[in-house]
Amino acid sequence: MEWEARSDLVVEELIEASPDLIALQEVMYELYESDLQPRLASLGYVGTIQQRSRKDDHQTGNATFFRESRFEISWEAHRSRVLLVGLRDLHGGAEICVANAHLEGNPRKPMDRVSQVRSALLDASKHGGPERHGLILCGDFNAPLISSAVASFLCFGQVLPGVQEFGYAVDVPSKVPETGHPYAMQSAYTPDPCEFSFTLRGAAGSCHMLDHVWYDAARVQCQAVREVFRSPEHREAVLAHGLPNEADPSDHLPVGAVLRLLPAPVKELQADPGPDELLHAAEELWQACPLPQEQRERFLACEEALSSALPAGRPTAEALAAFEAAKQAREACVAAFPAEAQLVVERISDLRKQARKAEQRRARQSAKDVKESKAKAK
Incomplete structure (x- = not known):
C-alpha cells in the first residue's frame, strides 16, 4: 500500500478514537515531519519523536502525541527502544509518564526485551517514580502477552522459572540484573491465546498479541479497552488475508485503553511490607x-x-x-x-x-x- 492511502487510514482511525494520548512505533522521520505531525497538529495534538544517536542509522522511531488542550510536557527521555514523556494534566495538575516502546524484534532474545523495559522503568523512576506520576507503558513488545519474559518481569519484578516465550523456555542467566522495578504494573488486556494484534501471513502465519498496554495500578485505573477487531467478519478477513490490507494500514492492529489517573497515595514509609x-x-x-x-x-x-x-x-x-x-x-x-x-x-x-x-x-x-x-x- 502507498503511504498516502495508509496515512489517510491512520488519521481516520485516530479521529474516530479521539484519544488524549497517541503512541506510534516505526514512524519514518521524513514522513513524521512532512505529513503526520502537521496533520495531527491541525487536530489539536502536540507530538515528539524519538531522537536517536548519530551512530544509530535507523530511519524510524517512536512518536508520542498528546492533546494540547489536556497536557503539557514536563520532561522527556529518549532511549534506543523506548521514548519516555512526562506530561502534566492541565485540568488537575497530576502527572503521567508515557513510555512508548518498540522492543527488540529477534524472537530468540527475550532477555534483551526485559533489559530494555527495566532500563526504561528505572529511567522513569528517576523523574519521581510512583510517588510523583502515574505510568503507562505501551507499544510493540515483539513478545506475546499470554506468556513472555517481559510480561513476567512486569508482573512480578523478575522472570520466573519456567516461563516460555514463542514455545521455548526462557533461558535466564544465573547472574542477571533484570530484577525489580518500582511500579505495580498490570496489563490492560487480559492474556488470551486466541487474541492477536499481529499476523504476518494471515492464517498461514503465527498470530500473537504483540502490542501491549501496561499501567501502574497504584496510580492508574483501567476502565475499558479497545476491541482489537471491529467485528467477527473483520477478524476472519484478517486471518484470511493478513496485514496490512485495504482496511488496515499497518501490519499491527491498533490497541488502546480508557485509563483514569488516580491521586498519589499517602503512605507511611516502612522497610518491609506488613x-x-x-x-x-x-x-x-x-x-x-x-x-x-x-x-x-x-x-x-x-x-x-x-x-x-x-x-x-x-x-x-x-x-x-x-x-x-x-x-x-x-x-x-x-x-x-x-x-x-x-x-x-x-x-x-x-x-x-x-x-x-x-x-x-x-x-x-x-x-x-x-x-x-x-x-x-x-
Missing part, C-alpha cells in the same frame, strides 16, 4: 488468576489439606508421610494448570508464606516491647 499488605497483594493476584471455578476450588482444598498436615514439634513418621502426600497432591494439582496460572498461584503461595513470617516477626516484636516496658516499670 502481613496485611502481603495478604492483600495475594488476594488481588487470586482474584485476577486465570482459573475456572472448579480448578480454584481444587487448589484451595489442596492448600487447606497441606496447611492442616503441616508438622509441628517432633512429628511422627505418620505425620511426615501425611504431609508429603498432601504436598504431592498440591503439586499435581498445580501441574494441571496453564503455565501462566502456575506462576500466579506459586506467587500467591509465596506471598502468604511471607505474610506468616511477617506476622511471626510482629508477634515477637510485640512480646519484646511488652517485656521491655515491664522492665522499665520496675
Whole structure:
C-alpha cells in the first residue's frame, strides 16, 4: 500500500478514537515531519519523536502525541527502544509518564526485551517514580502477552522459572540484573491465546498479541479497552488475508485503553511490607488468576489439606508421610494448570508464606516491647 492511502487510514482511525494520548512505533522521520505531525497538529495534538544517536542509522522511531488542550510536557527521555514523556494534566495538575516502546524484534532474545523495559522503568523512576506520576507503558513488545519474559518481569519484578516465550523456555542467566522495578504494573488486556494484534501471513502465519498496554495500578485505573477487531467478519478477513490490507494500514492492529489517573497515595514509609499488605497483594493476584471455578476450588482444598498436615514439634513418621502426600497432591494439582496460572498461584503461595513470617516477626516484636516496658516499670 502507498503511504498516502495508509496515512489517510491512520488519521481516520485516530479521529474516530479521539484519544488524549497517541503512541506510534516505526514512524519514518521524513514522513513524521512532512505529513503526520502537521496533520495531527491541525487536530489539536502536540507530538515528539524519538531522537536517536548519530551512530544509530535507523530511519524510524517512536512518536508520542498528546492533546494540547489536556497536557503539557514536563520532561522527556529518549532511549534506543523506548521514548519516555512526562506530561502534566492541565485540568488537575497530576502527572503521567508515557513510555512508548518498540522492543527488540529477534524472537530468540527475550532477555534483551526485559533489559530494555527495566532500563526504561528505572529511567522513569528517576523523574519521581510512583510517588510523583502515574505510568503507562505501551507499544510493540515483539513478545506475546499470554506468556513472555517481559510480561513476567512486569508482573512480578523478575522472570520466573519456567516461563516460555514463542514455545521455548526462557533461558535466564544465573547472574542477571533484570530484577525489580518500582511500579505495580498490570496489563490492560487480559492474556488470551486466541487474541492477536499481529499476523504476518494471515492464517498461514503465527498470530500473537504483540502490542501491549501496561499501567501502574497504584496510580492508574483501567476502565475499558479497545476491541482489537471491529467485528467477527473483520477478524476472519484478517486471518484470511493478513496485514496490512485495504482496511488496515499497518501490519499491527491498533490497541488502546480508557485509563483514569488516580491521586498519589499517602503512605507511611516502612522497610518491609506488613502481613496485611502481603495478604492483600495475594488476594488481588487470586482474584485476577486465570482459573475456572472448579480448578480454584481444587487448589484451595489442596492448600487447606497441606496447611492442616503441616508438622509441628517432633512429628511422627505418620505425620511426615501425611504431609508429603498432601504436598504431592498440591503439586499435581498445580501441574494441571496453564503455565501462566502456575506462576500466579506459586506467587500467591509465596506471598502468604511471607505474610506468616511477617506476622511471626510482629508477634515477637510485640512480646519484646511488652517485656521491655515491664522492665522499665520496675
